[in-house]
Amino acid sequence: MGSLMAKLEKIVRERMRSLEGTAHSFNHVKRVTQIAAFIAEREGADIDLVQVGALVHDVGWSVGQPHNETGATLANQILKELGYPNDESAKVVRIVLLHPLDFRDRLKTLEEKVVWDADKIDLLGAVGVARGFHWQGKKPFEETVKLAHEIYTPIYDLLNTSTAKKIAKKRHEETMAFLSALDHELSLADLGISQQTT
Numbered sequence: 001m002g003s004l005m006a007k008l009e010k011i012v013r014e015r016m017r018s019l020e021g022t023a024h025s026f027n028h029v030k031r032v033t034q035i036a037a038f039i040a041e042r043e044g045a046d047i048d049l050v051q052v053g054a055l056v057h058d059v060g061w062s063v064g065q066p067h068n069e070t071g072a073t074l075a076n077q078i079l080k081e082l083g084y085p086n087d088e089s090a091k092v093v094r095i096v097l098l099h100p101l102d103f104r105d106r107l108k109t110l111e112e113k114v115v116w117d118a119d120k121i122d123l124l125g126a127v128g129v130a131r132g133f134h135w136q137g138k139k140p141f142e143e144t145v146k147l148a149h150e151i152y153t154p155i156y157d158l159l160n161t162s163t164a165k166k167i168a169k170k171r172h173e174e175t176m177a178f179l180s181a182l183d184h185e186l187s188l189a190d191l192g193i194s195q196q197t198t
Contacts, residue, residue, distance in 0.1 A: 004052075004082055004084065005048075005051060005052070005055070007082055008052065008055055008056070008078070008079075008082060009055060011078055011082075012026065012029065012055050012056060012059055012078075013026050015059055015062045015074070015078075016029065016058070016059060016061070016062050018062055019061055019062060022061075022134075022135070023131040023132070023134050023135035024058050024061045024067075024135075028058065028122060028131070029054070029055060029057070029058055029059075031122050031127075032054050032057065032058075032115070032118045032119050032122050033051055033054040033055050033118075035054075035117075035118035035121050035122065035167075036050045036051065036053075036054040036114050036115050036117075036118035037050060037051050037054075038163075038167070039114045039117060039118060039161055039163045039164055039167075040111070040114050042163040043110060043114060043161050043162075043163050044110070045110045045111050045114045046110075046111055049088060049091055049092065049095075049111050050111050050114050050115055052079070052084070052088075052092050053091070053092045053095030053096065053111060053112075053115045054095075054115050054118060054119075056071065056074075056075035056078065056079075056092065056096055057071065057095065057096050057099045057115055057119060058071065058099075058119075059071045059074050059075055059078075059096075060072070060073075060074060060096070062074075066100075068096055068097050068098070068099060068100050068103075069097065071096045072093045072096040072097045075089075075092055075093060075096050076089055076092075076093050079092060091109070091111065094108075094109070094112060095111060095112050095115050098112055098116065099112075099115055099116055099119050101120070101151070101155075101158075103116075104116060104158055104160075107160065110161075113160035113161060114160075114161060114164075116160060117159050117160050117161050117164035117168075118164070120155050120158070120159060120164075120168075121159075121164060121167070121168045121171065123151070123152070123155060124152070124155060124156070124168055124171035124172055124174075124175050125170070125171030125172075125174050125175060126174065128152070128171065128175060129148070129152070129175060129178055132144075132147075132148055132151065132152070133148070145182065145186070148179065148182075149179055152175050152176075152179060153176070153179070155172070156168060156169070156172035
């Protein structure tokens with residue numbers, strides 16, 4: 001499995017080269033893979049399957065949107081070329097298809113839940129907030145702040161595994177503290193100044 005993982009990592013890294021410097025770069029993928037392996041070990045999930053799924057979960061960003069669908073197709077193709085078993089590839093394809101936030105309720109296997117959790121943990125804390133604001137790019141600032149509240153606030157409660165909730169607790173608290181401080185500063189409440197309405 002070690003040889004396959006090394007080959008797969010090399011292929012995915014090369015495929016995602018165009019995403020360097022973005023919120024969905026290979027650096028994000030590496031973090032998610034490490035987080036997923038950590039959770040899998042403690043939750044009794046198939047670590048090999050989780051690592052493969054995590055490594056390819058965002059490869060679709062290099063192809064186009066919707067990235068989970070393009071990623072599932074590309075992942076299946078890559079794994080076939082590497083001689084990965086068909087039944088295991090099907091499991092990986094489901095991990096990739098279902099990893100976006102909106103598909104949380106469709107997760108069935110522990111491995112799907114572990115990769116989903118790992119991906120969402122990388123959306124929390126200082127790294128997550130920085131990724132989120134960077135990802136929004138040139139969108140209006142107020143729109144980005146509103147979206148940050150909508151996306152970050154529910155994530156912790158949506159995590160599937162007890163290990164994920166345990167390790168993400170501090171990041172969740174830091175994220176909520178940031179959003180609270182952001183609101184206070186935008187309203188000038190932190191300075192004890194009442195904003196004038198015009």
